[in-house]
Amino acid sequence: MQKLFDEVGSLDRRCYDDFYLSEDILMEHAAEGMAAFIREKFAKDAKVIVVTGSGNNGADGIALTRLIHGDYDVSLLHAKEPKSPMAQLQQKRADALGVPILTQLQPCDVLVEAIVGTGFQGKFSTQLTQLIQEMNTLDSYKIACDMPSPNFFADTTLTMGALKKSLFLDTTKEYVGEIHVIDLGISRKLYERESNWYLLDEEDLELPHRKQKNSHKGSYGHLAVLSGEKLGASVLSASAALRFGTGLVTLIGYEKEQFLNIPSALMYGHALPQTTSAIALGMGLGEEFSDKELLAFLDTDLPLIIDADLFYKDIILKLLKRKNIVLTPHPKEFVSLLKLTGIADISVETLQNERFEYAELFCKKYPHATLLLKGANVIIGQNEKFYVNPHGSAKLAKGGSGDVLSGLIGALLAQGFEALHAAIHASLAHTTLAKHYSGADFSLTPNDLIEQIGKL
Ligand SMILES: NC(=O)C1=CN([C@@H]2O[C@H](COP(=O)(O)OP(=O)(O)OC[C@H]3O[C@@H](n4cnc5c(N)ncnc54)[C@H](OP(=O)(O)O)[C@@H]3O)[C@@H](O)[C@H]2O)[C@H](O)CC1
Numbered sequence: 459m460q461k462l463f464d465e466v467g468s469l470d471r472r473c474y475d476d477f478y479l480s481e482d483i484l485m486e487h488a489a490e491g492m493a494a495f496i497r498e499k500f501a502k503d504a505k506v507i508v509v510t511g512s513g514n515n516g517a518d519g520i521a522l523t524r525l526i527h528g529d530y531d532v533s534l535l536h537a538k539e540p541k542s543p544m545a546q547l548q549q550k551r552a553d554a555l556g557v558p559i560l561t562q563l564q565p566c567d568v569l570v571e572a573i574v575g576t577g578f579q580g581k582f583s584t585q586l587t588q589l590i591q592e593m594n595t596l597d598s599y600k601i602a603c604d605m606p607s608p609n610f611f612a613d614t615t616l617t618m619g620a621l622k623k624s625l626f627l628d629t630t631k632e633y634v635g636e637i638h639v640i641d642l643g644i645s646r647k648l649y650e651r652e653s654n655w656y657l658l659d660e661e662d663l664e665l666p667h668r669k670q671k672n673s674h675k676g677s678y679g680h681l682a683v684l685s686g687e688k689l690g691a692s693v694l695s696a697s698a699a700l701r702f703g704t705g706l707v708t709l710i711g712y713e714k715e716q717f718l719n720i721p722s723a724l725m726y727g728h729a730l731p732q733t734t735s736a737i738a739l740g741m742g743l744g745e746e747f748s749d750k751e752l753l754a755f756l757d758t759d760l761p762l763i764i765d766a767d768l769f770y771k772d773i774i775l776k777l778l779k780r781k782n783i784v785l786t787p788h789p790k791e792f793v794s795l796l797k798l799t800g801i802a803d804i805s806v807e808t809l810q811n812e813r814f815e816y817a818e819l820f821c822k823k824y825p826h827a828t829l830l831l832k833g834a835n836v837i838i839g840q841n842e843k844f845y846v847n848p849h850g851s852a853k854l855a856k857g858g859s860g861d862v863l864s865g866l867i868g869a870l871l872a873q874g875f876e877a878l879h880a881a882i883h884a885s886l887a888h889t890t891l892a893k894h895y896s897g898a899d900f901s902l903t904p905n906d907l908i909e910q911i912g913k914l
């Protein structure tokens with residue numbers, strides 16, 4: 459798990475004020491980190507072009523050219539003339555060493571974008587937008603310094619000091635490529651401070667392995683899945699839950715006929731079994747149950763995983779006060795939930811640009827609930843702790859993937875995982891299943907995901 463930060467300016471200032479470091483020292487390490495990456499990955503004499511802006515992001519880039527000049531065929535291209543004191547100082551140094559300056563882009567092996575970083579504001583001019591477009595067309599390995607300028611597609615982002623949350627918005631996932639953190643003259647552990655936002659690593663996944671030798675099916679929980687109009691959704695959830703270790707799984711519904719063709723390993727009934735240890739509902743629910751019937755089913759303090767249709771029903775407001783519930787809205791459902799709860803009346807687009815902020819607002823109002831906000835980078839939050847799972851892929855963008863995720867969460871709840879941990883480890887399992895799927899990226903189906911569970 460790695461920490462995420464809204465900004466790192468305060469971390470830099472602490473280096474200057476408390477550790478007697480200077481902007482020049484931090485910048486030298488930033489540039490050296492980029493140089494080391496290039497030396498590691500590209501043979502000497504590779505052609506490198508570094509496109510720089512007017513501030514310290516540009517200064518990082520100019521310092522980089524100084525460090526590799528002589529070993530690499532490196533040139534500078536000023537997208538904007540150096541303006542900040544550090545950028546001017548770095549340019550003076552580069553000039554003294556004779557770093558060539560280009561007036562236009564050329565084909566190159568490595569292209570480094572150091573136009574803007576954390577100081578970007580507003581919008582790029584047409585000229586800069588066109589330059590970025592031209593940069594994107596070059597057949598080069600593309601590196602973003604600290605973070606990509608708007609619409610620059612990086613193969614790798616070399617970010618300075620610590621991970622910024624802005625690198626993990628859904629809207630930036632297309633652009634950042636692989637992300638590496640560069641240390642700035644002290645260990646990252648000492649550079650970073652406390653944070654309540656964390657980035658989940660794949661190695662953090664905990665699986666419900668069976669350690670007990672003397673156990674029986676009842677030892678591994680009993681998940682009840684409320685089955686709605688679209689039975690397939692709850693069958694996918696139930697099947698995923700069974701595969702993910704739950705001892706018993708029962709589909710709950712009224713019409714006996716609808717269950718005649720369900721997988722034989724799944725049970726069905728019209729009342730919650732006595733041994734139920736968690737309930738999953740919402741997937742494909744439709745209008746199968748009245749609110750009164752739903753509340754009757756939910757008149758327990760059992761852990762709940764709530765998905766899909768429930769986020770459009772007022773009844774959700776009664777459930778939000780409970781402990782041990784996991785909510786798994788996708789952005790459109792979350793917008794509905796924010797409106798129903800009176801937190802905000804926004805568009806999906808607004809939410810997608812401010813996912814962190816709205817996740818925090820929701821969890822602040824409902825500190826007992828665990829939120830899993832679906833997206834390219836999943837956000838999981840409970841009270842004041844937040845986690846980002848960046849390991850999802852477009853393979854999962856298919857109907858039924860969310861139903862499988864609900865089943866994975868229900869499985870861990872039924873097996874005794876606390877709500878936050880059930881959400882975290884089910885989400886990591888979900889993205890790992892997709893990553894391990896060897897078929898074509900467009901071909902992954904929910905049943906493939908369920909099949910893959912056995913290989914975790
Ligand atoms: N710990 C760290 O992260 C460290 C980061 N370093 C590097 O410093 C930059 C941040 O430097 P800063 O000077 O604060 O800001 P930027 O260089 O990112 O951008 C500011 C300059 O960019 C111009 N700008 C801003 N918005 C626009 C825009 N919409 N269009 C055009 N130009 C824009 C702005 O120019 P003005 O003419 O408006 O002044 C600024 O000059 C960080 O990203 C790291 O790369 C340190 O090197 C080490 C520690």
Ligand SMILES: [K+]
Nearest residue numbers: 571574603605
């Ligand atoms: K940049």
